[in-house]
Amino acid sequence: MTAALRLARQSAWVNFQEVAVNGFLLFAVVWQPLFVGVTTMYMLRHRADFDPMYVVVGTALSGIWSTLLFAGSGAISHERWTGTLELLAASPASFFVVIGGKLAGTTIFSLGSLVLAFGIGTVLFGYPVKIAEPGWLAVSLLLAVVALWATGMFFAPLAILWRTVGRFLLVLEYPVFALSGFLFPVLLLPNWIVPITNLLPPYWAAVAMHGAASGDLDLSGLLRAWFFLLLTGGVLLVIASRLFVEVLTRARRAGTLALS
């Protein structure tokens, strides 16, 4: 257990240094949330009940989601392209733990979106950003980050097992923003879509974080959101662990660990 944690920590640290200078992920963490946040702030501020914290939380979640979506769907194929997949497969260290640590590093990096989102509200627009329940928001953020990391872990083998699915994953950015209610309530969506949103960890992340930030959810409501956040994230993680085994089995069998 200790060895696995040490491995995950090392993998996270190495990956953190790598993504911190990756132009595309920097864009996903900094610039995209900036544009989304500023645009949304302009679009929603006409509401009589406008709460800038709603945009701040939604913007932060959009940045975290985009980063994990892109990093997650490319986590294993990146190893193949850089020629390290063979080494990872042959190593006695757990492949699942290495990639898990790697995505943990990306997840920590993606939290930069949260800092930026607060900056948009306070510095650019000059709104006094008030958090109704800071403690509950911190717990919600922690659980949201874990569940979104699990979603990224689910995408990693999926993108490499079925390449068509992998390409489809890359366009899930806006649909998940919409289906999860990051920046508008899902009740605006057609009725038949709403049950689907309940299956998504990002939806429960948005429910918990918006609820804690605005104070609209009481503790029982938050506990429900946290429960479903962990449940949906946990289910994806279990499926991911099976898929990771399948990735290595297939790659060994087909001789496709390396590109050449």
Added chain:
Amino acid sequence: MRLFTVTAFYSFRALFRWLSPMPYLCFRALFPLAQLGFFALIGTYGGGQPLSFYLVGNAIGTATLTAFGVSQAVADERQQGTLSYLLAAPAPRVPIFFGRAALHVADGMINMIAALAIAVMVFGLRVPVDGIVGVVVAMLVATIAICGVGLLLGAVAYIVLDTAVLANFAMFIILLLSGANVPLAELPGVVAAIAQGIPLTRSVAAARLYVGGASFDAGIGLLLGDLALGAFQLARNTSPT
């Protein structure tokens, strides 16, 4: 002419690796439609403008995706190691690089027509019969102007290696400043002035005029403005460096 046609066909075909249509459908159809729906729903929730404002703005805004294809067609030459051969070849560069943009104009039009169809069928946007020609012309002008941006980004890609990031920057700046989602009057003075230099600003305004029932003449000046801007960027791209 032959060089232009061959370049247009093969660069477009190679970009999406046509062995499978899924990448094309994902990047050029689903993404813009998801973008349209997302911003239209935020606009509905915000309530600052009528829904048609966001639907028309974002239907025209889907043209920004064209910039990715055009700039990537140029940047891919470098990645595949063929850029040096292309630049050293005696073939004139204008048909080579304009050819790379040609099919993206048609493709951008298809994107926008699909987006407008979704706006009409799903969100109930009403386009008066008299305004259809105007809207189609606005779409064509928007795509040509954005292709100019795409080629400019492709040229910048000689210096900046990450074209995808460049094109993303361009897309978000255009979506924010062109008036697709935020009325220009609400932007700070300096930013609103910069917005006048953004291709699409006038195409979006013209399309809104036509959807609102204005005559074709009413938007001609605006469309000529965007066309001139696109031509300027194309000219900058093809000027000797």
